[in-house]
Amino acid sequence: MNGFSLKIPPQHWLKAMPKLTFLRLIGILSFLTFFFLLAKPVTSDHLPDPHSKTRVKTIYVILWFDTEDYILPQSDDAALRVAEILTQQGVRATFKIVGEKARTLEKRGRQDVIAALSRHNIGYHSNLHSQQPSPALRLSNMGWEEGVQEFDRTERVGFDEVHRIFGITPVCYGQPGASWAPQSYLALKRWGVPLYLDEGEHVGIDGQPFWYGGMLNVFNMGKNQTRVQLHKAADVDEAKNEFEKIYLRLKNSEGGLVSIYYHPCEFVHQEFWDVVNFAHGANPPAEEWKKPRIKTAQEIEQGYRNFEDYIAYLKSHCDVKFVTGSEVLELYKDDAPRKAFSKEDILKTAGAVQREINYQAWPGFSISPAEIFFLLNSYLAAYLKTQQAPASAGCEFVYGPIRRIETGQQSGSLSWNQLAAACLDVQSALKKNQQIPSEIWVGSHPLSPADYLATLGEAIQQLVTLGKPKMTLSVRHGNFTAEQYVARDCLEIWKWPIFPDGFHSPKIMDLAQLQAWTLKPAVLNK
Numbered sequence: 404m405n406g407f408s409l410k411i412p413p414q415h416w417l418k419a420m421p422k423l424t425f426l427r428l429i430g431i432l433s434f435l436t437f438f439f440l441l442a443k444p445v446t447s448d449h450l451p452d453p454h455s456k457t458r459v460k461t462i463y464v465i466l467w468f469d470t471e472d473y474i475l476p477q478s479d480d481a482a483l484r485v486a487e488i489l490t491q492q493g494v495r496a497t498f499k500i501v502g503e504k505a506r507t508l509e510k511r512g513r514q515d516v517i518a519a520l521s522r523h524n525i526g527y528h529s530n531l532h533s534q535q536p537s538p539a540l541r542l543s544n545m546g547w548e549e550g551v552q553e554f555d556r557t558e559r560v561g562f563d564e565v566h567r568i569f570g571i572t573p574v575c576y577g578q579p580g581a582s583w584a585p586q587s588y589l590a591l592k593r594w595g596v597p598l599y600l601d602e603g604e605h606v607g608i609d610g611q612p613f614w615y616g617g618m619l620n621v622f623n624m625g626k627n628q629t630r631v632q633l634h635k636a637a638d639v640d641e642a643k644n645e646f647e648k649i650y651l652r653l654k655n656s657e658g659g660l661v662s663i664y665y666h667p668c669e670f671v672h673q674e675f676w677d678v679v680n681f682a683h684g685a686n687p688p689a690e691e692w693k694k695p696r697i698k699t700a701q702e703i704e705q706g707y708r709n710f711e712d713y714i715a716y717l718k719s720h721c722d723v724k725f726v727t728g729s730e731v732l733e734l735y736k737d738d739a740p741r742k743a744f745s746k747e748d749i750l751k752t753a754g755a756v757q758r759e760i761n762y763q764a765w766p767g768f769s770i771s772p773a774e775i776f777f778l779l780n781s782y783l784a785a786y787l788k789t790q791q792a793p794a795s796a797g798c799e800f801v802y803g804p805i806r807r808i809e810t811g812q813q814s815g816s817l818s819w820n821q822l823a824a825a826c827l828d829v830q831s832a833l834k835k836n837q838q839i840p841s842e843i844w845v846g847s848h849p850l851s852p853a854d855y856l857a858t859l860g861e862a863i864q865q866l867v868t869l870g871k872p873k874m875t876l877s878v879r880h881g882n883f884t885a886e887q888y889v890a891r892d893c894l895e896i897w898k899w900p901i902f903p904d905g906f907h908s909p910k911i912m913d914l915a916q917l918q919a920w921t922l923k924p925a926v927l928n929k
């Protein structure tokens with residue numbers, strides 16, 4: 404119809420139309436009118452618009468419990484009670500268990516607690532939690548590899564114990580308090596843990612799940628993190644209002660995930676088990692551990708009632724769905740490794756990295772700066788091997804560099820042959836180490852990964868556009884901006900009463916920023 408009306412002015416339609424076609428048109432119009440009349444009541448003002456996106460958008464809620472208190476025996480009962488309330492309501496949560504808590508439950512013969520928690524998802528929450536030194540303090544002066552090995556040496560034991568005692572491989576990890584360190588990611592990946600589930604301010608993208616360090620992260624959920632307080636009945640209305648605001652905001656945008664977390668011990672104690680023992684770097688021996696003060700029976704019941712009412716309220720929304728750690732992994736499954744990038748896609752990406760090095764959002768998936776690095780380097784490496792431009796290329800996960808270097812001053816320009824040699828050298832390192840090299844050698848001159856990638860982008864752009872390599876290239880400055888999603892080292896991100904006073908770690912945050920190469924938003928599967 405469009406082509407027809409463009410060619411002939413409207414007043415000449417009937418004249419221009421053969422008689423038979425005209426009669427057919429009348430028939431079709433009557434037919435359509437009949438169906439329009441039939442269909443009309445469905446789109447009446449009184450019914451929801453069937454085309455409205457908000458009508459079908461699901462809001463997902465992940466409910467998780469840091470199950471950690473191995474000092475106060477009543478916290479075992481709290482874990483049992485909370486797990487049973489949820490089972491009765493048909494809701495599955497994720498319980499992250501401390502290694503020492505698992506051993507303590509076993510020693511106290513609490514098979515009932517272990518069985519009740521096992522009906523939910525099981526995660527891991529460090530071996531000893533708040534005994535000094537906690538993971539970030541221990542790793543605070545270490546480099547990448549040393550930190551990875553140290554985390555593996557000190558934390559693996561608790562992971563294995565949780566696995567043995569619960570008979571389930573923990574699906575996720577999250578640090579004690581603010582004791583976060585990027586080196587934990589590689590160790591966890593080697594153990595087969597796919598999900599980082601916790602709260603903190605060290606890294607994050609806009610309060611929604613993201614990929615970092617090769618793991619899916621539900622972390623730094625900020626404005627999308629909420630809960631009901633457990634003190635008085637009025638807390639429930641307040642929490643409902645707060646959830647309603649988050650719910651409406653997500654419904655009116657892309658939808659997404661809400662994070663709600665507790666510690667079972669909060670239902671029974673007046674103060675945290677670790678604060679009364681390990682605050683400000685203290686580390687008393689076990690025989691001197693004090694039990695925290697507990698709430699009155701009435702206060703405890705009020706807390707459970709609030710929690711039950713709140714869960715029932717969340718469940719009352721037909722478009723709110725509770726998800727476990729395992730389900731979140733399915734919801735945010737990463738499609739990038741299965742994508743074939745066409746020559747046009749490569750050209751687009753090669754152009755983009757010359758302006759800015761950051762993650763890229765594609766329809767239905769995203770790619771991290773490290774994946775872009777892998778994609779473009781592999782593309783050129785394949786060309787160099789066959790002397791033919793490949794029809795497509797793919798990306799693979801690799802870690803970011805682990806040291807910073809400045810590009811040498813003498814490397815203003817380079818020949819095609821020098822770039823080709825560097826590209827093949829980098830390709831071998833990517834394949835062997837699954838990591839972007841910290842320095843890329845062009846003869847005797849090192850380039851930073853960002854400068855190399857921007858230079859590579861220009862070389863590929865010319866190769867694809869001209870159909871042949873440009874023999875002399877200039878070194879470009881790479882503008883790496885993904886670090887904006889990682890916090891700068893400051894006291895605020897380390898606020899946790901268990902740390903020694905004034906603790907902070909520029910070394911950890913420097914490594915964290917380098918791993919911003921692996922960062923990208925997680926895309927909700929539609």
Ligand SMILES: [Zn+2]
Binds near residue numbers: 471528532578579580
């Ligand atoms: Zn904890």
